[in-house]
Amino acid sequence: MAEKFDIQDREVWDGNYAASQALRQARVDVVAAYPITPSTPIVENYGAYVANGYVDGEFVMVESEHAAMSGCVGASAAGGRVATATSSQGFALMAEVLYQASGMRLPIVLTVVNRALASPLNVRGDHADMYMGRDSGWIQMDAFNSQEAYDLTLCAFKIGEDHAVRLPVMVHQDGFITSHTAQNVYPLQDDKAYDFIGDFKPVDDLLDFSRPVTYGAQTEEDWHFEHKAKQHKALMDSRPVIDAVFEEFEKLTGRKYNRVESYNMEDAEVVIVALGTTVETAIVAAQQLREEEGIKAGVVAIRCFRPFPFDQVREALKGAKSIAVLDRSSPGGAMGAFFNEVSAALYTTDTRPLVTNYIYGLGGRDFSIDEAKRIFKEQKAHADAGYITTDIQQFSGLRGPKLGYFQTQRG
Amino acid sequence: MQDQNLCAAENRGVKELGGEHVGWDEVTQGIVLTSFNGDATGIVHQKAEERHYSDFNSYTASVASWRVEKPVFNIDVCIDCQNCWVWCPDTSIISRDKQMLGIDYDHCKGCAVCVEVCPTNPKSLLMFSEQTALDTALAAWPEKKKKEDK
Ligand code: SF4
Ligand code: SF4
Numbered sequence: 001m002a003e004k005f006d007i008q009d010r011e012v013w014d015g016n017y018a019a020s021q022a023l024r025q026a027r028v029d030v031v032a033a034y035p036i037t038p039s040t041p042i043v044e045n046y047g048a049y050v051a052n053g054y055v056d057g058e059f060v061m062v063e064s065e066h067a068a069m070s071g072c073v074g075a076s077a078a079g080g081r082v083a084t085a086t087s088s089q090g091f092a093l094m095a096e097v098l099y100q101a102s103g104m105r106l107p108i109v110l111t112v113v114n115r116a117l118a119s120p121l122n123v124r125g126d127h128a129d130m131y132m133g134r135d136s137g138w139i140q141m142d143a144f145n146s147q148e149a150y151d152l153t154l155c156a157f158k159i160g161e162d163h164a165v166r167l168p169v170m171v172h173q174d175g176f177i178t179s180h181t182a183q184n185v186y187p188l189q190d191d192k193a194y195d196f197i198g199d200f201k202p203v204d205d206l207l208d209f210s211r212p213v214t215y216g217a218q219t220e221e222d223w224h225f226e227h228k229a230k231q232h233k234a235l236m237d238s239r240p241v242i243d244a245v246f247e248e249f250e251k252l253t254g255r256k257y258n259r260v261e262s263y264n265m266e267d268a269e270v271v272i273v274a275l276g277t278t279v280e281t282a283i284v285a286a287q288q289l290r291e292e293e294g295i296k297a298g299v300v301a302i303r304c305f306r307p308f309p310f311d312q313v314r315e316a317l318k319g320a321k322s323i324a325v326l327d328r329s330s331p332g333g334a335m336g337a338f339f340n341e342v343s344a345a346l347y348t349t350d351t352r353p354l355v356t357n358y359i360y361g362l363g364g365r366d367f368s369i370d371e372a373k374r375i376f377k378e379q380k381a382h383a384d385a386g387y388i389t390t391d392i393q394q395f396s397g398l399r400g401p402k403l404g405y406f407q408t409q410r411g
Numbered sequence: 412m413q414d415q416n417l418c419a420a421e422n423r424g425v426k427e428l429g430g431e432h433v434g435w436d437e438v439t440q441g442i443v444l445t446s447f448n449g450d451a452t453g454i455v456h457q458k459a460e461e462r463h464y465s466d467f468n469s470y471t472a473s474v475a476s477w478r479v480e481k482p483v484f485n486i487d488v489c490i491d492c493q494n495c496w497v498w499c500p501d502t503s504i505i506s507r508d509k510q511m512l513g514i515d516y517d518h519c520k521g522c523a524v525c526v527e528v529c530p531t532n533p534k535s536l537l538m539f540s541e542q543t544a545l546d547t548a549l550a551a552w553p554e555k556k557k558k559e560d561k
Pocket of ligand 1: 481482498499500501502503504514518519520521522523524525526
């Protein structure tokens with residue numbers, strides 16, 4: 001039996017510590033991990049819990065992130081509750097195995113501390129790795145601060161392990177800004193947290209010797225398409241389960257999460273759509289602009305990046321006139337990936353607001369309240385003019401001359 | 412005698428994965444397949460041919476269609492050293508009680524690793540083109556070679 005770990009009703013935790021505490025409270029059977037900045041402290045803390053007897057599970061030290069996720073796949077197929085953490089290059093190295101995990105419907109929890117992808121080498125945060133995972137068939141949730149990193153990690157186990165879902169879940173947080181900033185966190189006591197998640201109930205576990213099974217079979221053109229269709233349906237059908245888990249979590253803690261979060265959207269005309277810590281910055285900017293200049297500014301944030309809340313995005317943005325979609329990832333020769341998804345949702349509305357794409361904050365470049373205000377004001381200009389007065393895609397916060405692409409064909 | 416039935420069972424590899432399924436909503440969750448029909452306790456103590464493999468098992472499916480050359484086994488030369496059994500990357504050497512019996516042609520990929528490691532003179536395993544009949548291959552077996560002077 002594990003030693004009791006004393007926690008107060010209010011703790012000062014950074015995002016990494018918050019995530020590692022959630023893993024401890026979930027009584028994970030196996031953590032297979034390889035350290036990578038900025039997520040290293042999650043598994044480092046977890047290693048300390050194991051060494052000090054606070055957890056009963058296994059901590060498997062492997063030689064790479066590819067092996068870490070492979071170990072997780074094996075342990076999960078064997079019938080255990082499994083989790084790990086990663087960032088950036090480590091995430092990229094896991095990429096192949098991420099598809100194995102989701103295709104095999106293994107409810108592994110992966111806490112991803114978002115960081116830029118090299119080259120150039122960079123340990124700071126942006127969302128390149130988050131976007132890289134977007135087609136991997138995992139549920140992806142995004143925490144904007146330490147409290148949320150803790151809360152959503154607890155929810156992740158409950159969502160992924162639900163027998164109607166049976167899919168792996170990533171919980172994202174921003175590298176350094178969330179992962180290394182200590183904030184007040186209100187944790188649950190161990191028993192309460194564990195009761196919320198519940199016992200792990202394996203399906204088709206490899207260690208059931210009375211009914212041995214094969215994982216990872218080959219299907220070719222005969223059945224691959226059908227399996228992918230079924231996997232996609234499972235992901236789409238996870239939406240009500242996510243909502244139900246969020247609702248149950250609210251009853252337990254009073255903290256309410258939504259797949260799409262809206263701030264001041266009742267009457268907002270100009271809107272920033274964003275992910276991660278940028279959301280809180282944008283909210284402060286929106287509030288200040290409302291008070292100072294009477295600009296009706298609002299913020300829409302995507303909590304659940306996969307399955308993408310297409311209908312909720314459309315609903316949340318239906319009253320807006322001009323919208324800035326902020327991509328914290330290099331667009332790689334296209335409009336930002338996030339912009340494309342939000343635009344697709346808006347294209348199917350009757351009102352079709354103006355949408356611009358801002359590439360910002362790459363490699364940890366600061367995103368300030370002033371910059372958010374400037375973007376809001378640009379949106380106001382679009383809304384007043386009735387068309388997009390700038391390039392449709394712009395780089396915001398870049399040194400040197402302006403960089404942008406494409407203009408509205410007006411007139 | 413070489414057990415030809417054991418070497419290339421006709422009834423194996425007939426059904427494709429998911430053979431009974433008709434639509435996308437009927438495929439198994441996560442492509443998880445049961446390996447055996449019924450209870451499988453103590454299965455490790457049974458020989459492959461005694462086990463009740465399920466239709467969708469990797470043992471029952473043939474994965475050998477891309478082979479262009481096959482290893483042929485000559486029991487008259489073999490010394491049962493088990494080298495080939497140890498080295499075959501596809502577990503396609505059939506050996507029982509440390510006695511080499513032949514090749515599992517439903518799973519052998521034709522990589523020739525077994526031939527390479529066979530220590531006898533002449534080798535007890537040689538590669539022949541896929542369509543060569545066993546008798547023809549055995550009739551064409553080389554003689555013992557003299558050691559070359561160094
Ligand atoms: S050719 Fe390769 S696969 Fe076939 S039996 Fe020999 S070692 Fe095994
Ligand atoms: S390596 Fe050659 S001699 Fe040894 S068991 Fe195999 S076939 Fe026989």
